[in-house]
Amino acid sequence: MTHRPYEIDQLISAKSIAARIEELCADIHAEFEDTDKLVVVGLLRGSFVFIADLVRELNLPVEVDFLEASSYGDGMESSREVRIFKDIRGKIEGRDVLVVEDIVDTGHTLNHVVQILSARKPARMKTIALLDKPSRREVDLAADWIGFSIPDEFVVGYGIDFAQRNRNLPYIGKVRFTDQA
Protein backbone atom coordinates (compact mmCIF):
# COMPACT_ATOMS: atom_id res chain seq x y z
CA MET A 1 0.00 0.00 0.00
CA THR A 2 2.73 2.46 0.92
CA HIS A 3 4.30 1.95 -2.52
CA ARG A 4 1.28 3.42 -4.25
CA PRO A 5 2.04 6.80 -5.82
CA TYR A 6 0.37 9.77 -4.20
CA GLU A 7 0.29 13.54 -4.16
CA ILE A 8 -0.46 15.86 -1.30
CA ASP A 9 -3.09 18.58 -1.55
CA GLN A 10 -2.89 21.38 0.98
CA LEU A 11 -5.79 21.35 3.43
CA ILE A 12 -4.68 23.79 6.17
CA SER A 13 -1.95 26.36 5.60
CA ALA A 14 0.92 27.06 7.99
CA LYS A 15 -0.50 30.55 8.50
CA SER A 16 -3.93 29.22 9.49
CA ILE A 17 -2.33 26.78 11.92
CA ALA A 18 -0.32 29.58 13.56
CA ALA A 19 -3.41 31.79 13.88
CA ARG A 20 -5.42 28.96 15.42
CA ILE A 21 -2.66 28.17 17.92
CA GLU A 22 -2.80 31.77 19.15
CA GLU A 23 -6.53 31.41 19.77
CA LEU A 24 -6.11 28.05 21.50
CA CYS A 25 -3.38 29.41 23.75
CA ALA A 26 -5.65 32.26 24.88
CA ASP A 27 -8.13 29.59 26.05
CA ILE A 28 -5.41 27.52 27.72
CA HIS A 29 -4.16 30.60 29.56
CA ALA A 30 -7.66 31.34 30.81
CA GLU A 31 -7.95 27.78 32.14
CA PHE A 32 -4.50 27.48 33.70
CA GLU A 33 -3.60 31.09 34.59
CA ASP A 34 -3.26 30.17 38.29
CA THR A 35 -1.02 27.14 37.71
CA ASP A 36 2.35 26.91 39.41
CA LYS A 37 3.51 24.66 36.57
CA LEU A 38 1.73 23.02 33.66
CA VAL A 39 2.98 19.61 32.54
CA VAL A 40 2.51 19.50 28.78
CA VAL A 41 2.45 15.86 27.68
CA GLY A 42 2.99 15.38 23.94
CA LEU A 43 1.92 12.13 22.32
CA LEU A 44 4.73 11.02 20.08
CA ARG A 45 5.41 11.11 17.38
CA GLY A 46 2.75 13.09 15.53
CA SER A 47 2.41 15.95 18.04
CA PHE A 48 6.07 17.00 18.10
CA VAL A 49 5.67 20.02 15.80
CA PHE A 50 2.37 21.09 17.34
CA ILE A 51 3.72 20.90 20.88
CA ALA A 52 6.79 22.93 19.88
CA ASP A 53 4.63 25.76 18.53
CA LEU A 54 2.12 25.48 21.36
CA VAL A 55 4.57 25.82 24.25
CA ARG A 56 6.28 28.80 22.62
CA GLU A 57 2.93 30.57 22.52
CA LEU A 58 2.13 29.73 26.17
CA ASN A 59 3.13 32.38 28.64
CA LEU A 60 2.92 29.98 31.61
CA PRO A 61 5.54 27.99 33.53
CA VAL A 62 5.59 24.68 31.64
CA GLU A 63 7.33 21.35 31.86
CA VAL A 64 7.38 19.20 28.72
CA ASP A 65 7.12 15.44 28.78
CA PHE A 66 6.36 12.84 26.13
CA LEU A 67 4.49 9.60 25.87
CA GLU A 68 4.53 7.32 22.86
CA ALA A 69 1.41 5.34 22.15
CA SER A 70 0.43 3.82 18.85
CA SER A 71 -2.61 2.27 17.28
CA TYR A 72 -1.64 2.72 13.64
CA GLY A 73 1.58 0.92 12.81
CA ASP A 74 2.72 1.95 9.36
CA GLY A 75 -0.60 1.81 7.57
CA MET A 76 -3.70 3.94 7.18
CA GLU A 77 -6.06 2.02 9.48
CA SER A 78 -6.17 2.10 13.25
CA SER A 79 -5.61 -1.30 14.86
CA ARG A 80 -7.74 -0.23 17.87
CA GLU A 81 -5.25 -1.88 20.16
CA VAL A 82 -3.30 0.90 21.83
CA ARG A 83 0.22 0.12 22.94
CA ILE A 84 2.42 2.33 25.11
CA PHE A 85 5.99 2.33 23.78
CA LYS A 86 7.33 5.06 26.02
CA ASP A 87 5.87 6.45 29.24
CA ILE A 88 6.32 9.98 30.62
CA ARG A 89 9.35 10.53 32.86
CA GLY A 90 7.79 12.82 35.46
CA LYS A 91 5.20 12.29 38.19
CA ILE A 92 1.85 14.01 37.61
CA GLU A 93 0.04 13.37 40.90
CA GLY A 94 -1.41 16.68 42.08
CA ARG A 95 -0.09 18.47 38.99
CA ASP A 96 -1.80 20.35 36.18
CA VAL A 97 -1.55 18.41 32.92
CA LEU A 98 -2.26 19.22 29.28
CA VAL A 99 -2.25 16.20 26.96
CA VAL A 100 -1.39 17.13 23.37
CA GLU A 101 -2.51 14.87 20.50
CA ASP A 102 -2.08 15.40 16.76
CA ILE A 103 -5.34 13.82 15.55
CA VAL A 104 -8.31 12.30 17.28
CA ASP A 105 -9.56 9.71 14.82
CA THR A 106 -11.35 6.66 16.29
CA GLY A 107 -10.50 8.12 19.71
CA HIS A 108 -8.95 4.93 21.09
CA THR A 109 -5.48 6.40 21.56
CA LEU A 110 -6.47 9.52 23.48
CA ASN A 111 -9.05 7.58 25.48
CA HIS A 112 -6.45 5.03 26.56
CA VAL A 113 -3.86 7.67 27.44
CA VAL A 114 -6.38 9.74 29.43
CA GLN A 115 -7.36 6.64 31.41
CA ILE A 116 -3.74 5.81 32.22
CA LEU A 117 -2.87 9.36 33.23
CA SER A 118 -6.10 9.96 35.19
CA ALA A 119 -5.27 6.96 37.37
CA ARG A 120 -2.17 8.88 38.49
CA LYS A 121 -4.42 11.55 40.02
CA PRO A 122 -3.40 14.83 38.41
CA ALA A 123 -4.98 17.92 40.00
CA ARG A 124 -6.39 19.04 36.63
CA MET A 125 -6.03 17.39 33.25
CA LYS A 126 -7.14 18.82 29.91
CA THR A 127 -6.69 17.53 26.38
CA ILE A 128 -5.97 19.32 23.13
CA ALA A 129 -5.82 17.93 19.59
CA LEU A 130 -4.74 19.81 16.50
CA LEU A 131 -7.15 17.85 14.31
CA ASP A 132 -10.39 16.02 14.90
CA LYS A 133 -12.15 13.57 12.58
CA PRO A 134 -15.53 13.29 14.34
CA SER A 135 -17.05 11.06 11.66
CA ARG A 136 -14.53 8.32 12.49
CA ARG A 137 -15.13 8.21 16.24
CA GLU A 138 -15.57 4.79 17.86
CA VAL A 139 -15.36 5.81 21.52
CA ASP A 140 -17.33 8.54 23.25
CA LEU A 141 -14.62 11.12 23.70
CA ALA A 142 -14.03 14.76 22.83
CA ALA A 143 -10.80 16.67 23.39
CA ASP A 144 -11.24 19.83 25.47
CA TRP A 145 -9.74 21.92 22.67
CA ILE A 146 -9.60 21.18 18.96
CA GLY A 147 -7.60 23.08 16.36
CA PHE A 148 -9.58 22.03 13.30
CA SER A 149 -12.36 19.59 12.65
CA ILE A 150 -11.72 17.80 9.34
CA PRO A 151 -13.54 15.30 7.12
CA ASP A 152 -12.52 11.66 6.83
CA GLU A 153 -9.33 12.23 4.84
CA PHE A 154 -5.87 10.79 5.45
CA VAL A 155 -3.67 13.78 6.27
CA VAL A 156 0.06 14.40 6.59
CA GLY A 157 2.42 17.22 7.47
CA TYR A 158 3.09 19.47 10.48
CA GLY A 159 4.42 16.42 12.35
CA ILE A 160 1.91 13.91 10.97
CA ASP A 161 3.14 11.04 8.81
CA PHE A 162 2.15 8.51 6.23
CA ALA A 163 4.40 5.48 6.84
CA GLN A 164 6.93 7.79 8.53
CA ARG A 165 7.06 10.23 5.63
CA ASN A 166 5.91 13.84 5.16
CA ARG A 167 6.19 14.88 8.81
CA ASN A 168 8.33 17.84 7.78
CA LEU A 169 5.74 19.61 5.64
CA PRO A 170 4.94 22.99 7.23
CA TYR A 171 1.23 22.65 6.42
CA ILE A 172 -1.45 19.95 6.71
CA GLY A 173 -2.16 18.20 3.43
CA LYS A 174 -4.39 15.36 2.37
CA VAL A 175 -3.10 12.29 0.61
CA ARG A 176 -4.45 11.73 -2.89
CA PHE A 177 -3.48 8.50 -4.62
CA THR A 178 -2.65 9.05 -8.26
CA ASP A 179 -3.15 5.47 -9.45
CA GLN A 180 -6.93 5.68 -9.19
CA ALA A 181 -9.54 7.86 -10.87
Ligand code: IMP
Ligand atom coordinates in the same frame (compact mmCIF):
# COMPACT_ATOMS: atom_id res chain seq x y z
P1 IMP B 1 -7.11 6.97 17.02
O1 IMP B 1 -6.66 6.11 18.14
O2 IMP B 1 -7.87 6.21 15.98
O3 IMP B 1 -7.87 8.21 17.49
O4 IMP B 1 -5.84 7.41 16.24
C1 IMP B 1 -5.07 8.46 16.61
C2 IMP B 1 -3.73 8.39 15.94
O5 IMP B 1 -3.81 7.83 14.64
C3 IMP B 1 -3.19 9.78 15.75
O6 IMP B 1 -2.45 10.16 16.86
C4 IMP B 1 -2.36 9.62 14.52
O7 IMP B 1 -1.06 9.23 14.88
C5 IMP B 1 -2.99 8.51 13.74
N1 IMP B 1 -3.81 9.06 12.65
C6 IMP B 1 -5.15 9.22 12.61
N2 IMP B 1 -5.55 9.77 11.46
C7 IMP B 1 -4.43 9.98 10.75
C8 IMP B 1 -4.17 10.59 9.46
O8 IMP B 1 -5.07 11.06 8.74
N3 IMP B 1 -2.87 10.67 9.09
C9 IMP B 1 -1.85 10.18 9.84
N4 IMP B 1 -2.04 9.63 11.05
C10 IMP B 1 -3.32 9.54 11.50
